Amino acid sequence: MDLATLLFWIIAIILVGSALLVVGMRNIVHSALALVVLFGMASGIYLLLNAEFIAIVQILIYAGAVTILILFALMLTRTNNISTNSNPTNRQWWLAAIISTLVGAAIIFAVTLSQYSTVHAGSGVAYGTSACALPPNNVVYIGQLLYSPTCYSYVLPFEIASLVLLVAIVGAIVIGRED
């Protein structure tokens, strides 16, 4: 077992464990803190997959911004029984458990055992040559792919995503405003 496989198993076990803590803790603030561990471990998985830019963005946006948003929303919607059981399940939780188990079993069957499974996929080549000169690292390469004016790039989806963010900011302010 090489180092990457060992790291993968450690990170994957912590990742699944913290995901179980997110849905299983009785205090919802503890669930939000387990979510921070989950985001950090997911960025470790991205580092294993040669995706440095996504790993940093994951820590900046998810562990930084989204968790703070969730914690602020928890503080603003504080109910009086925050310490006893502030994260209850509804009456159909057994149905939800059955549905999610079936969905997970179907996906795992599809990717491992079925005749369309991905056992013939390649064994991990990183990015190769493009029309531009080969960039020094992943961040520069993604930067070229996102907004290079001359090479093949994703400029139009990038601009549309920025428009989506602008609309979301204005919408959040308008919806959350006190009248």
Add this chain to the structure above:
Amino acid sequence: MLTLNHFLVLGALLFCIGLYGALAKRNAIAVLMGIEVMLNAVNVTMVGFSFFNTVKPYSTYLTGQIFAIFIITVAAAEAAVALAVVISIYRKRSTVDVGEINLMKW
């Protein structure tokens, strides 16, 4: 030796845990946390596909990682708008229990 199946099974496990959280929780913010877990599972799958992709014109363009970046963008927008909606409902109804939020029920 890591294969693509490791990352796909990990993503599937995370996805069904998040699906359980989104379906079974009563607190609206806990439902949102389940949705965030599901989006992260999809991101793990996308970056895994991007790493193990050998089909020539697509592997050079890092399609999976670009896809993950757009998923992160949309997830941030979704979290901001959804938490604003939750806070707005809490001001009007003094509850965040999704079983009691029935303003659109006829």
